Amino acid sequence: MLKKSFVGIIKPRLEYQPLTGSISEPILIPPPSTARLLVEGPVEERDTSLFSEGDPITAGQPLRHSGQTDAYAVATVSGTVGTISAYTGDFGKVFTAVTLLRSEEKTEQPDPVVSTPPSLDTALAHLKHLPGTLPLEKFTDQTKPIHTIVIYGGDNDILVTTNQYIVKARTTVLEHGVVSLKQITGVDRIVLAVPGEAVQTFGHLEAEVKKVDMAYPSAFPQMILHTVLGQTLPAGKSCEDLGFCFVTAEAVASLGEAYKTGHYPVRKLITVINKAEKQQLVSAVIGTPLSDIFQQLGITVQDGDRIIVGGPMTGSAVYLEDYPVMPDTSAVVVQDKDAIALVSDYPCINCGECVRTCPVYVPINMLVRLLEAGLYEEAADQYDLYSCIGCGLCSFICPSKIPIYQFIRLAKYELERMKSAEETNESS
Structure with missing residues (x-):
């Protein structure tokens, strides 16, 4: 729901939708006859000895790109490997697309990885791509030691209730996941941030429970860090730079399910x-x-x-x-x-709505002028490009329908690409 002042002085307010009342079970989609997985890395550089078309495959089996990278996907059906082809994602990101042809369901066998005590090495090699995605690589950087894990029991975007369902309906595996996560990472401080809930509801978990406001974008990690945990994230820095790692409730519940049942979810x-x-x-x-x-x-x-x-x-x-x-x-x-909302190339009319609605006070009206001209470095230096948290409110509110959010995403991508190219040239 959008709440907006008539006179335009108060910030427009979008709110997350709480999951209230009786909770229905999710609709179960039948297993697909053909599943498709995306493994990071170009298809021409993959190690063909690891798996090939026609090979038998078992659900829970890692499909590794090569011995040169740690990229892999995990088979989610049992059967045979179908086609292997190239796939290009957003901003030219390259994947190897692997189709799996499902055979008749086999009797489930315990997964040997989750049947052993949790450890970071085994989790990195097998559990990064659990439902919800565990950012386990964040715990391997010795220059950025993590001292606090924040589990968010809601979702970043509006109208989405995926993680709210987890904290309300799957508390048993969530609790088990918190214990396993502590064992894997060695981090003792766990914070569970929940949207608009009474903290007493989750008092049985081995975690500090904090309440998050229902106003969008309060659920973004940068906002939780500031408003809930009292930490201000400097522009261009990550939460990990301050020792905080954010994980979704679904990822933690999936981890708990894996170790509780002995099967890869x-x-x-x-x-x-x-x-x-x-x-x-x-x-x-x-x-x-x-x-x-x-x-x-x-x-x-x-x-x-x-x-x-x-x-x-x-x-x-x-x-x-x-x-x-x-x-x-x-x-x-x-x-x-x-x-579908129209997108235009109309010029900025200087109404100030984007500036007023920005949760981190970026001067969007000035920033967008440089982004439209492709002056990305100047935008970063002069108008706080890296302070943007990517909530999209500026695009949503813009009366000229300028795709500001997309301009910002493109600018950050191009700057990162330029930085990588410079580092490659220096090392060669």
Whole structure:
């Protein structure tokens, strides 16, 4: 819901939607006949001796790109390897796409990794891509020691209730996951941040429980760090630079489920928002094509409609209905072509709405002028580009329909690409 002052002096206020009342079980999407996994790295550089087309595969088995990188995906169905091809994601990110042809379900066997005591080495090699995605690599950087893990029991974007469901309906595996996470990382301080809940509800967990405001974007890590934990993140720094690591409740619950049951969990919870903005929580095997979910829910996608992976404020559009469910897919939005907001190249009218609504006080009206001109370094130096937390409120509120959020994402990507190129040149 959007709350806005008539006179335009008070900031517009978007609010997260709380999950209240009786909680229904997610709709179970049948396992796909063909699952598709994306492994980071170009297909031409993968080690073909690790797996090839036609090889038998078992659910829970890692599919590694090569011995030169630590990139891998985890098979979510048992069967055989189908096609192996190249895939390009956002901003030119390169993947190896692997299709898995599911055979008849086999009798589940205990996973040897999660049947042994938790450790960081085994978790890194096998559990990074659990449903919800565990950022375990953050705990290997000795220059940035982590002293606090923050588990967020809500979702960054509006209309999404995936992680709220976890903290309300799966507290047993969440509790088990907290214990396992402490054992794996060696971090004793765990903070559970929950949206608009009474902290007494979660008093049984081995964690400090903090309340997060329901105003968007209070759930972003940078905002939780500032408003809940009393830490201000300097521009250009990460939460890990200050010793904090943020993890989703679903990732921790998946970890708990793995060690509690002895089996690798393969199902991802997803909030699906249809053309009428109705939300439905579904459970789908990672790698399931979105088209399978749409068919199960009776959603018809036509030419000109938009599919967004992620929430309505910060998600990214995809162009194929067979795009797979990923370990970090928290939501899928389907927009009717007639309901898609226009994007224009109209000039800024200096209304000040973007400046007023920015939660971190970036001078957006000045920043966007440099971004439109491709002056990314100047934008970073003069107008706080790196202070932006990526909430998308500026684009949402802009009366000229300037795609400010997309300009900012592109600028950060280009600056990072330039930095990487310079480092490569210096080392060669």
